[in-house]
Amino acid sequence: MxxxxxxxxxxxxxxxxxxxxxxxxxxxxxxxxxxxxxxxxxxxxxxxxxxxxxxxxxxxxxxxxxxxxxxxxxxxxxxxxxxxxxxxxxxxxxxxxxxxxxxxxxxxxxxxxxxxxxxxxxxxxxxxxxxxxxxxxxxxxxxxxxxxxxxxxxxxxxxxxxxxxxxxxxxxxxxxxxxxxxDAYGFAINRFFVPYGNEAVRLMDEGVGTPAQIDRVAQDCLGVAAGPFVVMNLVKPKIMFHAQRNLGPHGAFYAIADTLAAKGDSDYTFDIGEDASSSTDSDAVIADRLRAATFFPVLQELDEDVATPADIDMGAGLALRFGKAPCELMDSLGKDEVARIVGQVTETYGHAMPASLAKVGSLR
The missing domain is CATH 3.40.50.720 (NAD(P)-binding Rossmann-like Domain)
Structure with missing residues (x-):
């Protein structure tokens, strides 16, 4: 030993x-x-x-x-x-x-x-x-x-x-x-997992979808075993608040969602309820934004050589139970589609497009 x-x-x-x-x-x-x-x-x-x-x-x-x-x-x-x-x-x-x-x-x-x-x-x-x-x-x-x-x-x-x-x-x-x-804030796995959960709360705050709808779409578009609100309720939203706050030095996209910021350290859980949505348009918006919140941090950390694509995907699958690991999923979608999805983050928050986008299609 x-x-x-x-x-x-x-x-x-x-x-x-x-x-x-x-x-x-x-x-x-x-x-x-x-x-x-x-x-x-x-x-x-x-x-x-x-x-x-x-x-x-x-x-x-x-x-x-x-x-x-x-x-x-x-x-x-x-x-x-x-x-x-x-x-x-x-x-x-x-x-x-x-x-x-x-x-x-x-x-x-x-x-x-x-x-x-x-x-x-x-x-x-x-x-x-x-x-x-x-x-x-x-x-x-x-x-x-x-x-x-x-x-x-x-x-x-x-x-x-x-x-x-x-x-x-x-x-x-x-x-x-x-x-x-x-060494980098969030390391390999929380670098994308925490912003993904934070984006789910933003979508709720903006009225784009309910927690139940967002969880359902997450399970479909990223293959997660449980949606972000279920997971946040298990680990406690205040833990997500602290983790997202620690990612702040990475830039504007990493700002804390309004509900997480407002409730801070208090003990609470999200009321997930039942999924009564029937809008394919809002489903598409949610899927794009959850993927963007996952792909953008992953591409950034690849630029920074934080971890290898294979290790990031292994962590996503084994630690977080992502059925569709981010690097493999980006490769399957192709560079143009990933550029469209991630462009929502770069345009909204003023970040540069990560250089690792050029490698999409052969990340794994």
Whole structure:
């Protein structure tokens, strides 16, 4: 195994999910949070996962017990001192993470690797808050981390090449499919997935379609297993708000939709209702705009060499359950049609047409 003991900071949904996955792979893992209640809740979620897997015959009772036996918990950040790799999985706010790393720094061994599970913040900026940025990188697991196979491995400006490759190998060793990424807000997958959801809210705000209609069209035009409003209700719209806000530096198209901006951090879900629409004209508009909101960020990140087309499509399929992966879909539609679709974004928001449009037809 690439690392012998892993520390995870944050016992919430993501942290406990990562711990659950690692325990199942036989990795000794320490889960740390600020309260014993949070730690026990995280460990309890892992045990519940293993027990259910055993009940369904997906693992033996002995294997379930062994997996849970690999996990332990603590409320003391100093308990992480003997870990080889520490993964931070706390709230998606730069200053909250920076404050944590400041408290963690005194407890690190010189050889410890530190990773952030951020979904959209710049790894290189967070790296400046640790003592040794060369040993810092992004390991972005996707929810539900216990079963989702995709991990974005993000190389910061100062990340040591050997450590980066070691972490790519670690993901493979623990039954994940790594996507090596250049550091950029949103990385490879949320760079397009979050704007796609944001565009769905814009369409609702503008009265182009209802949430149910938009979800139905998304399932048809992008082959998604569940439409954007269903997904946002599952992960909570306030998470989408924070993720979209983090993408703001990419330009005008990435501005937050009105409803997301107005409700911000509040706890709410969208009322999806029933699809009573019968307008093929509005269906076509929705399909064009959802595809534009997906294609444009993908072409931009291809310009920036964030990730390869094959890896972007793999992430879209395995992490997000897109039945029609963006690069493959653009190739099938052809350069002229993609130019027409993406032109809606460039004309409306004043962005340049991505140079990677020229490669459409042979992206994959």
């Amino acid at each position: 690439t690392f012998s003991k892993i520390g995870i900071i944050g016992a919430g949904t993501m942290g406990s999910g990562i711990a659950t996955s690692l325990g199942q792979q036989g990795v000794t893992t320490l889960l740390v949070d600020t309260t014993d209640e949070a730690v026990q809740r995280g460990l309890g979620a892992a045990k519940k996962f293993y027990d259910r897997a055993a009940e369904k015959g997906k693992m033996t009772a002995e294997a379930a017990a062994d997996a849970y036996g690999k996990l332990s918990g603590s409320t003391d950040i100093a308990a992480l001192a003997d870990c080889d790799l520490i993964i931070e999985a706390i709230f998606e706010e730069f200053q909250v993470k920076a404050d944590l790393f400041a408290r963690l720094n005194p407890h690190l061994k010189p050889e410890t690797v530190v990773a952030t599970n951020t979904s959209a913040l710049r790894v290189s900026e967070l790296a400046e808050t640790v003592d040794d940025p060369s040993r810092f990188l992004g390991l972005h697991y996707f929810n539900p981390a216990a079963i989702n196979p995709i991990v974005e491995v993000v190389k910061g400006d100062k990340t040591d090449d050997a450590i980066f490759e070691r972490c790519v190998a670690f993901c493979r060793d623990t039954a994940k499919k790594p996507i090596p990424c250049k």
